[in-house]
Amino acid sequence: MAPVPLSGEGRTPRPIDPGTRIGHVHLKVADLDRAIGFYCGVLGFELMQRYGSQAAFVSAGGYHHHIGLNTWESLGGAPPPRGSTGLFHTAILYPTRAALADALRRLIAAGIPLDGASDHGVSEALYLRDPDGNGVELYRDRPPEDWPTMPDGSLAMVTRALDLDGLLAEG
Structure with a gap:
């Protein structure tokens, strides 16, 4: 399959309406x-x-x-094999750090292991698999005023280990 061209070679595509959300x-x-x-x-x-x-x-x-x-x-199927295309993960956005901490406590109580836990600067995220092997990200966004920036003012997303003990200490 050939790549899908932009709306006119050399032109910048018109951006999607900023109110658009994934439902x-x-x-x-x-x-x-x-x-x-x-x-x-x-x-x-x-x-x-x-x-x-x-x-x-x-x-x-x-x-x-x-x-x-x-x-x-x-029905009764197996997860797709590694190296195949498909959904990488579903991301579930929690409204507060305390709500994300509650999600972590639920996972621990159910004995569900994490694949990873990252602090991205703009967000904090827990990564795991559902029972069918689908990737799941549970995360919370930091307020935009707390997002890290580069010296030129552009966004500076990072990936570092998330302090799980600190998260669990959240109310």
Whole structure:
């Protein structure tokens, strides 16, 4: 497949409307009950609707759904092998550092290991896998006024180890 050209060679594309947001992610899972157990039972999402053993929709705060889970093409399936294309991870944004600390405590209580934990300067993030091997990032953004910048004023994202003990000490 040939690369998709920009809107006119040599021209800068017109940016997307800044109010645009990603509304939800829909994941293929092998076992719906197991996936609901993770997203609702461990992470704390609310089950909004379920279609038998085929699909479920979960949310935070009563939204129709932030995450869709389905077995339409994946019932009993295995995760994609390493080296294949697909979703790298779903990122779940927590509103505060205390809420992210609560998420970490839930993972510890459920015995779910982390793949990593990073301080990116602009955010703090926990990385893990759901029961189907889908990558999950749980993170919180720092306020923009606390973001690190380069001497020229541009954003300076970094990756360093996240202090998990410090995070757990959060209220």
